[in-house]
Amino acid sequence: MAQGLAARIYTIIPENNRLERIWLLAKTDFKIQYSSSALGVIWAFVYPLMRILIYYVVFSFVFAKDIPNYGFYIFSGIMIWMYFQEATKGGLKVIRSKRYLLENIRFNKLDVYYSSILTNLIGFLVNISVFLAMMIITGLPITWKLIYYPIFIINLMMLCLGISLILSTINVYLKDISQLWELVLLLMFWINPIFFAKQKIFNMFPALLYANPLAGIIINSRDVIMYGKDPDWFLVGYNYVLAGSILAIGVWSFNKFFHKAIEKI
Incomplete structure (x- = not known):
C-alpha cells in the first residue's frame, strides 16, 4: 500500500513549482509512515500524547527529581532529540531510498533532502502542540518568550540537513555508516x-557545551518554552555558525560526489 501511494504521488511531482514539490514529497512520506495502520495519521498525535503523559506521571510522582516539572523537562529535550535522531537517520538513506527520484525526475536534487527534513518537522510540530497543550492543562505558564522558539527549530533543521547530506554520501561508499551513526x-x-x-x-566538561551541536539548542529552547527566559544569544550565534559550517560541508560533499554516488549504487 505504501509503495503504491508513493508511486502514484511521484508520477505527479511538479517540476516547476519548487515549494509545492517539496511539500508534496514531505506530505507523501509522512502519510506513508502511517499508511499500514487503521487509525492512520491519528497515531502521530497519540504517540506524543501518551509519551508526555507517561513522563509526567512517572517522573513527577514516582521518580520525582530535584528539577521542577521534571516530566516536562525531559519531554522538552526529548522533542529536540527525536527530531534530530529521526531526521538524520532518514537523511542518511536518501540516496539509496530515493534513487528513482534522483535519477529520473528533473529537479534540484537537494529538494529530496528538504522534503525529508520537512517530513520530520511535521511530527515535531505535533509534539510541540501536545507539549504546549499539556502545559496549559497542568497550569504551567506560557510566556511571550515562546516567539524565540522558531529560532531553534531553524537551527535544528540546518544541522540535520547538513549532517544528512554528509552521511548519505558516505553511506554509498561505506555501508556500515548507519551502524556507526547509531553508536554516535x-x-x-x-x-x-x-x-x-x-x-x-x-x-x-565545559568544552562539551560547544563541541556538542545539540546542547545549546536543547538548553535555549527549554529556557524559552518552560521558563520564559531569554536565550543565551552568544550560544545561539555559535550554534548557527556551527550548523552553517556543517551545512556548507554537506552541500559541498553532495555536489562533488552525488553523480559518482548514484553510479555506484
Missing part, C-alpha cells in the same frame, strides 16, 4: 541535557 547517536543522547540538569556535565 547513543553517545550523544547521554551527553546532552535531556534527563539531567546542564550543570551536572557542563560544569565538569
Whole structure:
C-alpha cells in the first residue's frame, strides 16, 4: 500500500513549482509512515500524547527529581532529540531510498533532502502542540518568550540537513555508516541535557557545551518554552555558525560526489 501511494504521488511531482514539490514529497512520506495502520495519521498525535503523559506521571510522582516539572523537562529535550535522531537517520538513506527520484525526475536534487527534513518537522510540530497543550492543562505558564522558539527549530533543521547530506554520501561508499551513526547517536543522547540538569556535565566538561551541536539548542529552547527566559544569544550565534559550517560541508560533499554516488549504487 505504501509503495503504491508513493508511486502514484511521484508520477505527479511538479517540476516547476519548487515549494509545492517539496511539500508534496514531505506530505507523501509522512502519510506513508502511517499508511499500514487503521487509525492512520491519528497515531502521530497519540504517540506524543501518551509519551508526555507517561513522563509526567512517572517522573513527577514516582521518580520525582530535584528539577521542577521534571516530566516536562525531559519531554522538552526529548522533542529536540527525536527530531534530530529521526531526521538524520532518514537523511542518511536518501540516496539509496530515493534513487528513482534522483535519477529520473528533473529537479534540484537537494529538494529530496528538504522534503525529508520537512517530513520530520511535521511530527515535531505535533509534539510541540501536545507539549504546549499539556502545559496549559497542568497550569504551567506560557510566556511571550515562546516567539524565540522558531529560532531553534531553524537551527535544528540546518544541522540535520547538513549532517544528512554528509552521511548519505558516505553511506554509498561505506555501508556500515548507519551502524556507526547509531553508536554516535547513543553517545550523544547521554551527553546532552535531556534527563539531567546542564550543570551536572557542563560544569565538569565545559568544552562539551560547544563541541556538542545539540546542547545549546536543547538548553535555549527549554529556557524559552518552560521558563520564559531569554536565550543565551552568544550560544545561539555559535550554534548557527556551527550548523552553517556543517551545512556548507554537506552541500559541498553532495555536489562533488552525488553523480559518482548514484553510479555506484
